[in-house]
Amino acid sequence: MTDLQDAFSFPDEFDIAPVRLTVDLGALVENWQEMARRSSPARTAAVVKADAYGLGIEDCGTALYEAGARDFFVAVMQEGVTLRSFAPDARIYVLSGIWPGQEPSFYEHGLVPVLASEEQLSFWMSVTAEHGDHPCALQVDTGFNRLGLPLEDAIAFADDVSRPASFSPVLVLSHLHSGDTSSSPLNRQQLEAFRKLAQAYDGIELSLAASAGTLLGPEFHFDLTRPGIAVYGGEALNGVPNPMKPVALAEARIIQIREAKKGETVSYGGTYQLTRDSRLAVVSAGYADGYLRSLSGTGVPLRQTVAEGAHGFVAGRKVPVVGRITMDLTIFDVTDIPSSEIRAGDYVELFGRNIPLDDAARAGGTIGYELLTSLGLRYERRYLYPGD
Structure with missing residues (x-):
């Protein structure tokens, strides 16, 4: 013990911090379990992008993994590499896809790129041709005009005879742009577009619903739901009492x-x-x-x-x-x-x-x-x- 330690008593840093944050991982797990209950029989992933919505990917990711989550979504490769240490046998999807130079990390850490453009598709097929098969996911735009292959291009790609026989995504996904407004007719339009896509990719798992889509009901669930904000205690639907616990x-x-x-x-x-x-x-x-x-x-x-x-x-x-x-x-x-x-x-x-x-x-x-x-x-x- 140093002279300084002898002279002073040191309180818990949390008890004297200028600003402090308490993260209730028990509530986090209960929220994820509630979303899993609402999603059943679909599986329920956990979205831990942006450092688990600012609350800490290490602790939140570990708690969700220990609670049974085996599908995770992150935004960028670095988040996936971090998460892998805490979720050893989970499937980790990287929503921003992959860029040249990142291939070694995707293979080494078993990350699944979510391919969202013709450029990413072309690059990924060249990677797998050189380094061997590796799982990927395919993102399709059903009306968001953000990321994803255009719907008609994605449907045509499913039957493209020039597509390598070994190329088969493990998941096809899209995203609702107005899911937080349950009365919006645009949700139904996107659902119908996604159903067309599902016919083209028969036998491949499908995912459309994030938090809001999960709460919209079973027809939006498909094989895998992707709740994010609801797991962290936030509101997912506008004008509806929040059923989630504060985290x-x-x-x-x-x-x-x-x-x-x-x-x-x-x-x-x-x-x-x-x-x-x-x-x-x-x-x-x-x-x-x-x-x-x-x-x-x-x-x-x-x-x-x-x-x-x-x-x-x-x-x-x-x-x-x-x-x-x-x-x-x-x-x-x-x-x-x-x-x-x-x-x-x-x-x-x-x-x-x-x-x-x-x-x-x-x-x-x-x-x-x-x-x-x-x-x-x-x-x-x-x-x-x-x-x-």
Whole structure:
């Protein structure tokens, strides 16, 4: 033990962190199991792209693998290489496909490229001709105009006599662009297009539904569903109560509680003027931590259309953000909380159990996906494991 260690006691870093994030892996697993129940008899994959939606691919991927997930989707090859260490016998699909120079990693780590263009198809066939057969997936555009072969080209490719006999994808997939709106007739249009595709690829597994598509019902499920945001506790369908459990709890520590007089202004630009004598809690989170500037109580363009900014939760009450959120700091009005119930060093919930993720996102004019994947590097993280 060093002299410094003798002189000081060192508390748990989580207990004193300026910003901290609790990830409930038990809730994550329960959400995935609920999506698997709704998907049955189709299999249910786990989407862990973007560092498991900002919550940590290592811990989230391990928990989902141990819960029984054996099909995973990542966005880029590097994510697949990382995941392989925690999911040794899973099938890992890489949604961005493959680029020249990446072939050794795909073969070494058993990654499955999702081919989405004629260029990728041509390149992949040359790779397998040189290095031997390796599984791939084929993405088809059924109306999104994002990634994927055009529908008619994909159908023609299925019967192309020049296609190498050894080339056979293990999965054909597409993606709904309006799945989050259950009443949209465009979902039915894409479903019918995908059914045409299914006839051309008889005997090959099919996947159309992500989180929203899974909740739309069995006819969208096919062989494999791909839930993402729902597993992480976010809303998948607009205007429908969220059946998922919250997974992430983001908190920021109060640095100072200050007194301010009626008529004084708060934060940059003086855009918020106090209408009463107030007590203000200044917390150590800002847009550098993914607590977006658009969540500000005043002084941002969004407040012209969405009147109310974000709220936090502390001492059993919701408290509003006042003034502009800055890079490292946010100010909450805690006037209505008795001074005996709150002090510097306490934590304000930014989103989690009491401030739903998507409610916070809506206050910033965005979606839960963006809040989660914008979490900065400064959060001290704690993972709660199933059974904790």
